[in-house]
Amino acid sequence: MTTPTTVGSLPRARQGAEPQRLLTTLLGDYWFWRQEHIPSAALVRLLAEFDITEAGARAALRRVASRGLLTSSRTGRTTAYGLPPRAHDVIVAHMLRLLTFGAVTPAWDGRWTVVAFSVPENMRDARRALRDGLRLLHFGMLFDAVWVSPYDKTAEVIALVRRIGIRGVTVFRAEEIADDDLDGVLDRAFDVTALRKRYLRFIRTYREAAERVTRLDLSPGEALRLRTAVMTDWRVFPALDPDLPAELLPPDWPRDEARRLCVQIYDSLGELAERRFREILAEFAPELAGLAAHHTFAQASTLRSPRTPRHTAFDDAADRDRLSVMTGRDPADDMD
Secondary structure, eight states, X not given: OOOOOBTTBOOOOOSTTHHHHHHHHHHHHHSTTOOSOEEHHHHHHHHHXXXXXXXXXXXXXXXXXXXXXXXXXXXXXXXXXXXOTTOHHHHHHHHHHHHHTTSSOOOXXXXXXXXXXOOOGGGHHHHHHHHHHHHXXXXXXXETTEEEESSOOHHHHHHHHHHHTOOOEEEEEEXXXXXXXXXXXXXXXXXXXXXXXXXXXXXXXXXXXXXXXXXXOOOHHHHHHHHHHHHHHHTTHHHXXXXXXXXXXXXXXXXXXXXXXXXXXXXHTHHHHHHHHHHHHHHHOHHHHTTOOOOOGGGGGGOOOOSSOOOOHHHHHHXXXXXXXXXXXXXXXXXX
């Protein structure tokens, strides 16, 4: 998480994944669905809005491209970056999840999906792939080889096991927990205490900024920085939060307040922030500036999930990115 953010003191990303996340947020916010590549100099200038040095920005570009989330092209001496071919379906599904996450708390039938497995020591890669796959399905680790989810994800787990090609995995549905005490399960498997603290930190970070947004007291540059910062911080929650049913959440769960602040800031500043994005892009590629466009939470209903899901290399890159949020592991460690 970035340090506490105000309009006058926005994230000053210097190393690690932060410049990379700001970069992918910017492209997702204003270059959604575009196939054209943006000159690297323009992207470096956009990141300079967040006090990221040229060296840091170019390193972020190379790193994101090496992870498969961007592809590069050259025209003469100019390098440009854009979304990989055939990434559209994945991006639509990701954006739909991002904009709708937290809007509704799922219903619960009172049953758990439990996965128990025994994978030999000499199959470490397969065991790691299984655990990573369960994390991506938002299972929580109750014990080393026992993982749980409050939703029926039997089919997804079976598909995961078959894709990995391992045996020794059992999946079953449980209707109740012994002695009906779920507190230990929730903290051990999902660490709801830590998640609650993260939501509260988000609220503290952006409450004052949201009040200033209501007064429209921002320049286009400030709007771009604040809008990008709030989405960069919000976008980690769909990866971290297992979206537990209301029956399992502690009283006064803070997600609704965090989402309200994010929606208020993000939707209110769309036009101003887009103007600044276009201004910067026009300095380097005037013919592209008019193609930039923003979207909002309010427009989520206009998005439709792909009818025919397909697994691509971009899916793998997106999964590695989500795992880096969930585990704190450098996504480069998972690359071939």
